[in-house]
Amino acid sequence: MIFTDTRTINRTLAGLRAGIPLILQQGGSSSGKTFGNLYALLTHLLYDRKAERLVCSVVAETFPHLKKGAIRDFEVILEETGLFSLIKHNKTEQTFTLPNGSIIEFFSADNQTKVRGPRRDILFINEANSISWDIYYQLNLRTKGTTILDWNPSGEFWLHEMLLPAMKENEYLFTRTTYHDNPALGEKTIREIERLQDIDPTLYTIYGEGKTGKIQGLIFPSITYVAEMPERAKKRAFGLDFGFTNDPSVLVEGCELHGEVFGREVFYETGLTNDDICKRFEACGVKKTDEIFADAAEPKSIEEIRRKGWDIKAAAKGADSINFGIDLLKKYKINLTNDSTNARKEARNYKWRVDSKTGKPLNIPIDAFNHFWDAFRYYAVMNLAVEKEAPRLTIMRRQ
Numbered sequence: 001m002i003f004t005d006t007r008t009i010n011r012t013l014a015g016l017r018a019g020i021p022l023i024l025q026q027g028g029s030s031s032g033k034t035f036g037n038l039y040a041l042l043t044h045l046l047y048d049r050k051a052e053r054l055v056c057s058v059v060a061e062t063f064p065h066l067k068k069g070a071i072r073d074f075e076v077i078l079e080e081t082g083l084f085s086l087i088k089h090n091k092t093e094q095t096f097t098l099p100n101g102s103i104i105e106f107f108s109a110d111n112q113t114k115v116r117g118p119r120r121d122i123l124f125i126n127e128a129n130s131i132s133w134d135i136y137y138q139l140n141l142r143t144k145g146t147t148i149l150d151w152n153p154s155g156e157f158w159l160h161e162m163l164l165p166a167m168k169e170n171e172y173l174f175t176r177t178t179y180h181d182n183p184a185l186g187e188k189t190i191r192e193i194e195r196l197q198d199i200d201p202t203l204y205t206i207y208g209e210g211k212t213g214k215i216q217g218l219i220f221p222s223i224t225y226v227a228e229m230p231e232r233a234k235k236r237a238f239g240l241d242f243g244f245t246n247d248p249s250v251l252v253e254g255c256e257l258h259g260e261v262f263g264r265e266v267f268y269e270t271g272l273t274n275d276d277i278c279k280r281f282e283a284c285g286v287k288k289t290d291e292i293f294a295d296a297a298e299p300k301s302i303e304e305i306r307r308k309g310w311d312i313k314a315a316a317k318g319a320d321s322i323n324f325g326i327d328l329l330k331k332y333k334i335n336l337t338n339d340s341t342n343a344r345k346e347a348r349n350y351k352w353r354v355d356s357k358t359g360k361p362l363n364i365p366i367d368a369f370n371h372f373w374d375a376f377r378y379y380a381v382m383n384l385a386v387e388k389e390a391p392r393l394t395i396m397r398r399q
Helices: 007-018 033-047 063-068 070-080 133-141 158-166 187-199 201-208 274-283 299-306 321-330 341-347 371-383
Strands: 022-027 055-060 088-090 095-097 103-108 122-125 147-151 172-177 224-226 234-241 249-257 260-269 292-294 312-314 333-337 352-354 361-365
Touching: 007 022, 007 033, 007 172, 022 033, 033 055, 033 070, 033 103, 033 122, 033 147, 055 063, 055 070, 063 070, 063 103, 063 341, 070 103, 122 133, 133 158, 187 201, 234 371, 249 274, 249 371, 260 341, 260 371, 274 299, 292 299, 292 371, 299 312, 321 361, 321 371, 333 341, 341 371
Parallel strands: 022 147, 022 172, 055 103, 055 122, 122 147, 224 333, 234 292, 260 333, 292 312
Antiparallel strands: 088 095, 095 103, 234 249, 249 260, 352 361
């Protein structure tokens, strides 16, 4: 069921119909920004008499991000509204041609041919704070009409520093939304967002209240993103973190090459039973001869998966094992693949706890935005650690 009377939809539609040059949608986690903006765009292009034969570009940082986010949301909207059969979808170019000749195209900000290519009538940049000012400038320069930006307010960026100071109030429409503005949200997601109040007040300010914050004390502040895992790497294996209802089960492929560590998010899903996890192994091309290191706190799950023929073992667990694994990873230059979209989000939010009195980071990681990193740690401690580095851990030897 689609809720069509949300704050994001109403505000974006009003801005499009009024021809406002810039529509700004700042919002917390799961506030319905992306879905609402896409629904508003589709409605405007289909039913506004002036919107025939227009071109709308939807842009995000990477194509994997688009595929898992905006494109998936847009396809849901088309299915739920019964419009899919009326739309011409070019899967190669990821363009959707509407019955009136208008086109909605999806491409990534790293596609220089399209960033600096043809003009458009409407531009929607999803998670605008993830792209550079130069990319925004090139895209907006080639946009005849309205530009829509949405973002999670994890800190000020070029919008606040370069764009807004040069604009008049009647040139943009600003909206702030929170998870309370999304009627389609389930209780599980609401609980997870509200849990941030106890984990880290700054994160709740950003993702719960949708207010501009500033994330400090990131654990992994310097990540390099690469197209794919290297072919001739060493120590290739997998790390598995178990989850189910609230937390995702996460499988990470890891390897090492020339003193650098590489990681790839294989899957990141909630609601997976152990049988489901085994099926996901097969679907993702994991071989039964591949080594998988999993959370030692789940011996029953490890044994169930092992009995199905997978080479799975408990990762090292011991006093201070979380910090040990973090320190171990930080010894390397960390490279993650572009399609590791959840890992990218975690990297931007996984941080040290902060002393409430001094504001200084403590040597204690928050228990949030850490599912990918837990799985990556299990890989690291079993493949990258050397004897002299691991006196605090009881290393469980590979057989």
